[in-house]
Amino acid sequence: MTPNLPETDDELLIRMRSGDEQAFVALYRGRQAAIYRFALHMSGSATVAEDVAQEVFLALIREECGFDPQRGTLSGYLFGIARKLVLRHLERGRPDVALETDLESSALPELVVNDDPLADLIDREGIEALRRSVLALPRRYREVVVLCDLEEVDYGEAAFVLGCPIGTVRSRLHRARALLLEKLSQRWQHRPGAMALKPIRCLI
Amino acid sequence: MPELAHQAEDGRLDHVRECPACAALLNRQRNLALGLRRLAADWRSVEAPARLESKLTAAFLGQAGLTVLGPPARWWVPLATWAAAAAAMLALAMFLVRDRQVAPAHRTISNRVQLAAVEPPADLDMLGDSANVEGDFIPLPNAARIEPNEDLNLVRVEVPRSAMIALGYAVSEDRASEPVEAEVVLGADGLARAVRFFE
Numbered sequence: 569m570t571p572n573l574p575e576t577d578d579e580l581l582i583r584m585r586s587g588d589e590q591a592f593v594a595l596y597r598g599r600q601a602a603i604y605r606f607a608l609h610m611s612g613s614a615t616v617a618e619d620v621a622q623e624v625f626l627a628l629i630r631e632e633c634g635f636d637p638q639r640g641t642l643s644g645y646l647f648g649i650a651r652k653l654v655l656r657h658l659e660r661g662r663p664d665v666a667l668e669t670d671l672e673s674s675a676l677p678e679l680v681v682n683d684d685p686l687a688d689l690i691d692r693e694g695i696e697a698l699r700r701s702v703l704a705l706p707r708r709y710r711e712v713v714v715l716c717d718l719e720e721v722d723y724g725e726a727a728f729v730l731g732c733p734i735g736t737v738r739s740r741l742h743r744a745r746a747l748l749l750e751k752l753s754q755r756w757q758h759r760p761g762a763m764a765l766k767p768i769r770c771l772i
Numbered sequence: 773m774p775e776l777a778h779q780a781e782d783g784r785l786d787h788v789r790e791c792p793a794c795a796a797l798l799n800r801q802r803n804l805a806l807g808l809r810r811l812a813a814d815w816r817s818v819e820a821p822a823r824l825e826s827k828l829t830a831a832f833l834g835q836a837g838l839t840v841l842g843p844p845a846r847w848w849v850p851l852a853t854w855a856a857a858a859a860a861m862l863a864l865a866m867f868l869v870r871d872r873q874v875a876p877a878h879r880t881i882s883n884r885v886q887l888a889a890v891e892p893p894a895d896l897d898m899l900g901d902s903a904n905v906e907g908d909f910i911p912l913p914n915a916a917r918i919e920p921n922e923d924l925n926l927v928r929v930e931v932p933r934s935a936m937i938a939l940g941y942a943v944s945e946d947r948a949s950e951p952v953e954a955e956v957v958l959g960a961d962g963l964a965r966a967v968r969f970f971e
Contacts, residue, residue: 592832601819621820625828698807717808
């Protein structure tokens, strides 16, 4: 008996292009959340994220951007469109570093409280501070953190999405994490009773 | 995660144990990694609003209806369209060639210009030689010489009195804008050759 394997994106895409509604729905359900979250993390706006997700799948429906399976995955292709749309929005209406969000607290997931003494960031306040720090990163660093750390896209696919070498992805990620630590350190320093942290430097 | 974590895994923990600064940095990097993982996990349930799926499905069905589910293309439709257009053009050309008679040259004369005479007046004979112009017809400056037997037309027009100044008449300033009747001799080429004014 042959196991009923799920269809690949390419197979679904072929069926979708022949007018199969179920194939489109399957593709949409499989990819929409990641695209929506990417746009939400990048823009900080639920409205923008919804618009971006809509435009991404409309582009897929209209075959406007000419997806070629030989050049990359469907996931990377969709992230690429979403990135361009988000950047267009950021360039049009907002400064590079987004400081305000229109996220309602009800739209945010419930966070789990953890007692781990090492994990200062794992309480609700810490995670929210981390999210805000990611949102406040310069765009080029924000997008690698969102793709690689939050959406767990591998470096190769991230390089395809960003249109740059893998080495650039790695270096931006390294710099982005350093910036996040810096931002979070500032936050810790401003907490009541916190010890002032001095800049550390060690040649090892 | 950042380099210190890798270095620690590479067996360089000894240094981290001895260096409080590096230990603190490693600890913070680990915290950041944990925080990012937790943020990703907590947001995993976040997805686009349900209304978007129905909107996009409707858009997909609309698009599929236009491109895939539409009627098969009929190759003869454009051909028939072009054939009908060509036939209409041909019929129009036949109508124009057969039924239209050659009309005499039509002069458009404004309400201020009237054809004074089909035949030139007798006193135009003197214009055969502009050097011998007599009477009240005045050869226009730089106008071509009127050839013998040239077909001439005479038109009567109304022009501002100020036009007379260019031909040497004295015109008072307060009457310069008044109209004055004039007859203009037109050559076969349609250009003015001479003019006379009527007071």
